[in-house]
Amino acid sequence: MLLEGVEEKEKFIHIVVDEAQDYNPFQIYLINKLTKGNSLTLVGDIAQGIYYYKGIKNWSDIVEKVFEGKATFMQLTQSYRSTVEIIDFANTALEAQNLDLKRAKPVLRHGEIPEIIKCNSDKDVVSKIDNIVSNIIQKGKSSIAIITKGADEGRILEKIIKKHSKLKVSLIKGNEKDHDNNIIIIPSYFTKGLEFDATIIYNPSSNNYKETLLDERLLYVALTRALHYEYIIEIDDLTEMIKNNTSIAKPN
Structure with missing residues (x-):
């Protein structure tokens, strides 16, 4: 995919990734390449990152290294389950x-x-x-x-x-x-x-x-x-x- 690229008509308008803490930065980078105009939402909780050895260590690395600082980070603390x-x-x-x-x-x-x-x-x-x-x-x-x-x-x-x-x-x-x-x-x-x-x-x-x-x-x-x-x-x-x-x- 990196060598040949992805045709624009095959890209998604927007992608939402749940449990994003279990993906590594390179995987996030590749997923982002499948979107039009870098339109990507990541949702995750590092405290639940049970694949931490390969997953995201902190969100700032994703913001800076994958999106070159051009991403909005929002920390949500409200829990609606319990x-x-x-x-x-x-x-x-x-x-x-x-x-x-x-x-x-x-x-x-x-x-x-x-x-x-x-x-x-x-x-x-x-x-x-x-x-x-x-x-x-x-x-x-x-x-x-x-x-x-x-x-x-x-x-x-x-x-x-x-x-x-x-x-x-x-x-x-x-x-x-x-x-x-x-x-x-x-x-x-x-x-x-x-x-x-x-x-x-x-x-x-x-x-x-x-x-x-x-x-x-x-x-x-x-x-x-x-x-x-x-x-x-x-x-x-x-x-x-x-x-x-x-x-x-x-x-x-």
């Missing part, structure tokens, strides 16, 4: 990234404080999940995500639930075209861009979410998926990103 309480809790993980980013500001919609639930056995975990699901359904909500750190943990949890409960859950592996269940088990890295009535963050321990940029961002993504209700299932010692801010969450 309640005040959920966003306040998630902001603790955002601050752990030590980035020069403003805290998300939720719309003035209050709800329940995120709840930390300590579990001592597999059977206890399943009992607590059953209770949460029952309560959420009674409140008229339906979509519930049990968010694990990775796929292996998700497969183990699915087996535990099948052993101790009649609860029907779908394990998301990443290759599904669709699923017919409102209750899913899903790895943290598949949740970006999704939202649910309620989320259950499964075992966000210091071993699962270490003090690395990737883990900090995965936890932030996981903590910002819930619309109304958020629960933390504590099995091992909580990650410092949550432990240091447990005054925000309602203990159980």
Whole structure:
């Protein structure tokens, strides 16, 4: 494309790129070449850049190096998804990234404080999940995500639930075209861009979410998926990103 160029008639009037933080500057440059008159909108959140090793490190590089300073940068901090309480809790993980980013500001919609639930056995975990699901359904909500750190943990949890409960859950592996269940088990890295009535963050321990940029961002993504209700299932010692801010969450 760079050698032969793109004919003007094949170009787009305008292109919008979502999740732009996961593209590298060269990819942005190439996409821009497909537009007429450099008409391009990038939408993204660096705090959710889980492919940071190849993605955008900061927006100023894009403005200066790709668009030669001829771009308008707008920082939007208003969050329309979650309640005040959920966003306040998630902001603790955002601050752990030590980035020069403003805290998300939720719309003035209050709800329940995120709840930390300590579990001592597999059977206890399943009992607590059953209770949460029952309560959420009674409140008229339906979509519930049990968010694990990775796929292996998700497969183990699915087996535990099948052993101790009649609860029907779908394990998301990443290759599904669709699923017919409102209750899913899903790895943290598949949740970006999704939202649910309620989320259950499964075992966000210091071993699962270490003090690395990737883990900090995965936890932030996981903590910002819930619309109304958020629960933390504590099995091992909580990650410092949550432990240091447990005054925000309602203990159980």
